[in-house]
Amino acid sequence: MQVDILERTDLNGARETARSSPSKVHEVGLPHHYKMWLAVLLFVAFMGFLLFLDTKKPKNFPPGPKWYPIFGSALKVAKMRKDEGGYLYKATAELARQYGPVVGLKVGKDRQVVCCDYPSIKEMLTKDEFDGRPQGPFYETRTWGTRRGLLLTDEEFWVEQRRFVLRHLRDFGFGRRTMAELVEQEAEHLVNYFKEKVNAEKGGAVIEMADAFGVNVLNTLWMMMASIRYSYEDQELKKLQNLLTELFANIDMVGTLFSQFPFLRHVAPEASGYKQFINIHQKVWTFLKTELDKHKETFNENEPRDLMDVYLQMLQSPEKNASFSESQLLAICMDMFMAGSETTSKSLGFGFLYMLLTPEVVKKGQEEIDRVVGRERLPNLNDRPSMPYIEAIVYESVRVFMGRTFSIPHRALRDTTLHGYYVPKDTMVVANFNGTLMDENLWGDPHVFRPDRFLDENGKIFVPDWYLPFGYGKHRCMGQTLARSNIFLFTASLLQNFDFVIPPGTEPPKTCGVDGVTPSPGSYYALVTNRC
Numbered sequence: 001m002q003v004d005i006l007e008r009t010d011l012n013g014a015r016e017t018a019r020s021s022p023s024k025v026h027e028v029g030l031p032h033h034y035k036m037w038l039a040v041l042l043f044v045a046f047m048g049f050l051l052f053l054d055t056k057k058p059k060n061f062p063p064g065p066k067w068y069p070i071f072g073s074a075l076k077v078a079k080m081r082k083d084e085g086g087y088l089y090k091a092t093a094e095l096a097r098q099y100g101p102v103v104g105l106k107v108g109k110d111r112q113v114v115c116c117d118y119p120s121i122k123e124m125l126t127k128d129e130f131d132g133r134p135q136g137p138f139y140e141t142r143t144w145g146t147r148r149g150l151l152l153t154d155e156e157f158w159v160e161q162r163r164f165v166l167r168h169l170r171d172f173g174f175g176r177r178t179m180a181e182l183v184e185q186e187a188e189h190l191v192n193y194f195k196e197k198v199n200a201e202k203g204g205a206v207i208e209m210a211d212a213f214g215v216n217v218l219n220t221l222w223m224m225m226a227s228i229r230y231s232y233e234d235q236e237l238k239k240l241q242n243l244l245t246e247l248f249a250n251i252d253m254v255g256t257l258f259s260q261f262p263f264l265r266h267v268a269p270e271a272s273g274y275k276q277f278i279n280i281h282q283k284v285w286t287f288l289k290t291e292l293d294k295h296k297e298t299f300n301e302n303e304p305r306d307l308m309d310v311y312l313q314m315l316q317s318p319e320k321n322a323s324f325s326e327s328q329l330l331a332i333c334m335d336m337f338m339a340g341s342e343t344t345s346k347s348l349g350f351g352f353l354y355m356l357l358t359p360e361v362v363k364k365g366q367e368e369i370d371r372v373v374g375r376e377r378l379p380n381l382n383d384r385p386s387m388p389y390i391e392a393i394v395y396e397s398v399r400v401f402m403g404r405t406f407s408i409p410h411r412a413l414r415d416t417t418l419h420g421y422y423v424p425k426d427t428m429v430v431a432n433f434n435g436t437l438m439d440e441n442l443w444g445d446p447h448v449f450r451p452d453r454f455l456d457e458n459g460k461i462f463v464p465d466w467y468l469p470f471g472y473g474k475h476r477c478m479g480q481t482l483a484r485s486n487i488f489l490f491t492a493s494l495l496q497n498f499d500f501v502i503p504p505g506t507e508p509p510k511t512c513g514v515d516g517v518t519p520s521p522g523s524y525y526a527l528v529t530n531r532c
């Protein structure tokens with residue numbers, strides 16, 4: 001059937017098109033500009049409807065501030081964070097005071113549930129439905145577009161990789177005698193490093209404490225991972241550690257601007273932190289790739305020396321499963337590097353910061369060391385059962401560090417409930433450890449550094465159920481044993497040999513710390529002298 005098109009221009013100059021059929025029945029449509037306005041109106045109404053939906057909370061979702069289009073509750077959280085001096089954990093704790101221990105938020109595109117007390121945190125960490133890890137650009141960009149590694153992967157992929165790494169790290173000493181030897185060796189290096197500094201100056205040395213432990217902590221892990229020991233002078237490593245500290249101070253555990261508002265990656269790559277995130281990850285990746293390439297040159301498949309070798313062996317094996325790849329090996333190294341060094345050295349950093357402010361703790365610790373070990377030899381991990389007070393300092397150091405931050409986020413794998421509330425699939429669920437590790441109802445005086453809280457009436461170690469700084473359940477920390485051994489021996493060895501005081505004429509350091517993925521004690525100094 002033939003259709004012709006009639007076009008005419010009306011008095012206002014607008015063009016109008018009508019179609020006529022051969023039967024000459026004219027269907028005169030709306031003028032073109034009306035149609036255009038109608039389309040615009042429909043589009044606006046549709047967008048309005050979508051924005052309206054954006055503000056609707058799922059039924060029985062955990063309570064929290066109102067959701068606005070696009071931003072969700074982000075502006076409210078940002079304001080509260082500003083009011084709380086920039087600390088996200090404090091802003092969330094304040095929200096929990098207003099709405100209850102389980103807070104429902106929407107930050108940009110991310111639906112989040114934050115657990116802020118012991119019962120909800122325990123429920124979240126033990127329920128299989130919450131064993132996922134978040135998805136999205138933030139969690140994928142770090143490994144160049146595909147989720148890899150151990151920290152932020154889930155389901156079959158993660159189960160297989162976690163099992164492999166744990167099994168083989170054990171072969172290289174993880175949790176065994178070889179690990180103890182490595183930790184003891186690094187504690188000795190640390191003491192010698194301090195001695196060199198202290199003996200070089202009359203009256204002791206003023207030492208920057210916040211980053212005094214990073215190299216030794218990393219060495220204990222890296223020897224098992226890649227048979228590598230770094231020196232204090234290694235400039236490449238120093239640069240990398242500074243970059244990581246910068247990165248960790250600029251992102252939060254629950255994401256960052258460009259992950260919550262992904263369009264910012266394109267319109268404001270610098271201001272949204274995207275560019276810096278990519279640059280730092282690129283540098284870490286290149287550093288690790290260089291180490292891996294060096295490793296390959298000396299690799300002998302019949303004599304694996306460390307985890308890298310066992311993994312390379314697996315890559316050549318015909319039984320290799322799809323989850324194994326060279327980029328996954330690099331991602332594992334990156335995760336271990338990030339999870340392993342920053343956390344332990346910052347726990348030590350906070351521990352020594354508080355000990356500077358509470359000399360009675362140092363005195364009690366030194367008395368125990370003198371009684372059990374004496375001064376003729378360095379402490380070792382066999383002394384641990386006889387040194388409950390130093391062990392209690394370890395628990396307390398980790399408490400004051402993790403009490404300022406969140407767990408690694410989890411994700412609901414399916415629609416489920418938490419604390420009686422509805423949590424839809426793919427919601428990010430995170431624990432604010434401040435709600436357990438700094439809860440006045442649980443600890444009485446959580447802001448006081450008091451290792452005795454971990455000792456019972458017989459002076460034996462007592463750890464309450466609500467002490468969960470290493471997580472719980474299937475995703476629990478893989479490095480807890482190594483971390484606690486490092487903190488124990490580094491603390492015992494330093495207290496055995498040195499006294500630490502606030503440098504005369506300076507203000508006592510502040511304990512507020514610097515917020516970030518892992519909180520940092522910030523830069524502070526101690527006057528370190530040989531013990532008499």
Ligand code: HEM
Nearest residue numbers: 151339340343344347408469470471475476477478479483
């Ligand atoms: C004081 C030191 C440390 C603290 C407080 C700490 C804390 C944590 C926490 C809270 C989690 C998350 C648990 C969860 O999501 O439910 C975690 C996971 C993890 N940690 Fe640690 N950690 C420390 C040291 C280490 C060390 C030394 C290593 C390396 C050997 C390590 C490797 C990991 C890994 C690989 C995961 C991910 C586990 C998984 O998702 O399966 N951590 N850690």
